[in-house]
Amino acid sequence: MRKIKRKKKIYYPDPKYQDILVSRFINHLMKNGKKNLAYKIFYKAMDKIDDLNNKKEKKSSLEIWKKSLKNLMPNVEIRSRRMGGSNIQIPVPLSYENQITKAIKLLINSATLRKEKTMSYKLAYEILDAFQEQGEAIKRKENIHKMAEANKAFSHFRF
Template identity: 55%
Template structure:
């Protein structure tokens, strides 16, 4: 590569939980620059999660566990070799892993059929925490696909 790598932007922690990971998640929720609305959605979802699980566990811990449950560790990449396209399983670097997990959780929350986005997100977080739901299924499918194509891992680039 000719150019230098771009600098990593510093992300400030969120006001309620004082956690950088929460801010990254909220940045993924945000549409059209409406960050305060994205924070409101996330905090509403966390309040719903806290009320649903009771106070035996912290809502932030439930969210972190849910995020860990939907974060894939391997993915398949298409590679064309001699006229045939192979799905080659490869490890994912940590930053991308985290990003994929967040985007899956938010994307499948948007597709749910609750009334508000806060309720949808809370439902998906609770489902992911219990290792069920669409985002968790997506991770399982990704891992299953990588397992099925393990024979092509020697083509790794």
């Protein structure tokens, strides 16, 4: 037995929405152990989504956030492997848990690159863009899929 299975991390639901996925997102959003700040940023972003969304659709901000995460989930990832003196990119299918993690990281990283004033505004606008299937995070996800499609010939070299 070479590989030891990792214990699955237990997440507790967040105080406002009672959702485990929200607490996972907040853990990724948190920097330097400042969880209360991460909660404030996320909840302000959700309030901003509610404010912006009342004009357009009658969906709750949590539904919009979940749909945007679903839109961002990549099915495959690219891993490098050294073969015969050259590195080749191998597409590897992702499990559902890893898809969620990748989507969360795509969303947060794309939000930090935006030009809005505060992180909560950046996050809110990036969530809305991902919900409408546009924006930087969607471009990155599509780029991952394009690279996987281009390197499909190497898919039999799985890890």
